[in-house]
Amino acid sequence: MPTEKELQISPLVPDSILHNSRTLVNLQSLTASLFGVAAGILGLESYSGFLFYLAFSLLTTALFYFVRVAPASPFASSTPAQKTGLFDTSRYFHSPIAFWTGGLGNGLAGYILTWTLFYGLVRA
Amino acid sequence: MVQVPVQTIHRDPQLFYWILLPITLVMILTGVLRHYATVLMATAPKKLDQKTLREQRSLLHGINVRGNFHVLSKRSFNTRRDALTTEYESGAYLKDPERRGQAPPNPMTDPSSMDGMMGMMKNQMAMIVPNTLIMSWINAFFSGYVIMKLPFPLTIKFKSMLQAGVATKDMDPRWMSSISWYFLCIFGLQSVFNFLLGNDNAASQMAQQMGQMGPATGQMFGPGVDPDKQFVAEAENLAVIEHYSVLDSVEQRLLQGIKV
Numbered sequence: 213m214p215t216e217k218e219l220q221i222s223p224l225v226p227d228s229i230l231h232n233s234r235t236l237v238n239l240q241s242l243t244a245s246l247f248g249v250a251a252g253i254l255g256l257e258s259y260s261g262f263l264f265y266l267a268f269s270l271l272t273t274a275l276f277y278f279v280r281v282a283p284a285s286p287f288a289s290s291t292p293a294q295k296t297g298l299f300d301t302s303r304y305f306h307s308p309i310a311f312w313t314g315g316l317g318n319g320l321a322g323y324i325l326t327w328t329l330f331y332g333l334v335r336a
Numbered sequence: 337m338v339q340v341p342v343q344t345i346h347r348d349p350q351l352f353y354w355i356l357l358p359i360t361l362v363m364i365l366t367g368v369l370r371h372y373a374t375v376l377m378a379t380a381p382k383k384l385d386q387k388t389l390r391e392q393r394s395l396l397h398g399i400n401v402r403g404n405f406h407v408l409s410k411r412s413f414n415t416r417r418d419a420l421t422t423e424y425e426s427g428a429y430l431k432d433p434e435r436r437g438q439a440p441p442n443p444m445t446d447p448s449s450m451d452g453m454m455g456m457m458k459n460q461m462a463m464i465v466p467n468t469l470i471m472s473w474i475n476a477f478f479s480g481y482v483i484m485k486l487p488f489p490l491t492i493k494f495k496s497m498l499q500a501g502v503a504t505k506d507m508d509p510r511w512m513s514s515i516s517w518y519f520l521c522i523f524g525l526q527s528v529f530n531f532l533l534g535n536d537n538a539a540s541q542m543a544q545q546m547g548q549m550g551p552a553t554g555q556m557f558g559p560g561v562d563p564d565k566q567f568v569a570e571a572e573n574l575a576v577i578e579h580y581s582v583l584d585s586v587e588q589r590l591l592q593g594i595k596v
Contacts, residue, residue: 322527333352
């Protein structure tokens with residue numbers, strides 16, 4: 213976590229951070245609905261359905277990280293001052309916890325909606 | 337423990353076309369309508385006269401100086417601080433300086449504050465009216481049908497909520513009636529609206545309720561706030577800042593970054 217002084221030396225623009233997290237939320241809510249369709253067609257019930265959602269939304273976030281965030285984060289940089297850890301998102305997002313787990317809450321309602329809909333259409 | 341056999345109910349496939357689809361469509365279209373109604377009804381912010389604008393902007397100036405003091409050199413920060421503190425404490429930027437120290441006007445009687453209240457009222461109405469209409473529509477047309485089975489089990493407490501209008505005592509609470517599909521739509525359609533209308537849409541009631549909970553940023557200059565007190569507080573905030581610059585010891589940081 214960078215200190216206040218480090219943030220002042222290399223500031224993060226709030227607008228860009230907002231845009232980044234919005235993009236992430238858009239992606240997550242859209243994919244959550246699609247996962248709901250998949251879970252409903254597969255006919256998953258109770259725990260297996262929620263585990264399906266957990267696994268796939270984490271997978272989405274991980275893919276987002278490895279495709280979009282990681283290549284541009286200088287964790288392979290040669291200068292030690294800019295070197296960051298492998299799972300560090302501080303260049304684009306405020307808190308890593310919000311980055312990794314924020315999607316779970318964002319998409320859950322949409323997931324349940326489409327899950328119920330397609331479960332009802334296909335199985336019940 | 338005896339294993340309870342899974343209840344199966346044979347339902348008419350036409351239920352899908354005549355209940356599920358209409359409710360979902362109406363919910364989506366209402367969301368779109370609400371979004372555009374909010375866009376159309378939004379009043380442009382009222383033009384402020386010069387004195388009010390000066391009062392607000394000079395306060396913002398102080399806040400910005402306080403927030404970004406680290407990019408100023410010590411001398412220019414001190415100059416700004418002295419000037420701002422003097423002006424703030426003497427009340428030079430106030431809208432009407434002769435009213436210093438008096439109690440602020442009652443926000444209920446102040447005509448300038450009625451705008452904000454009207455805006456809030458409009459939002460509330462845009463939320464309440466369609467919701468009431470749709471709920472009574474669903475209750476009038478679709479009550480008493482069991483249309484779907486939830487894919488996850490629920491406790492018996494949800495029975496009264498999910499199976500409103502279905503008077504069957506032993507039915508599994510997983511079976512849901514049309515009114516509970518309506519509730520699911522309220523919560524779950526946000527992602528659809530995100531997709532259709534963009535991210536900062538006004539279609540979802542949920543987002544609007546969240547917005548009302550949070551502190552409004554416009555509150556800073558709202559009615560009932562004494563600008564003189566704000567100025568004095570800001571002058572104090574400026575006075576206690578311990579100044580440093582980001583350029584302090586920049587040469588060492590530069591040399592650290594250079595590899596031979």
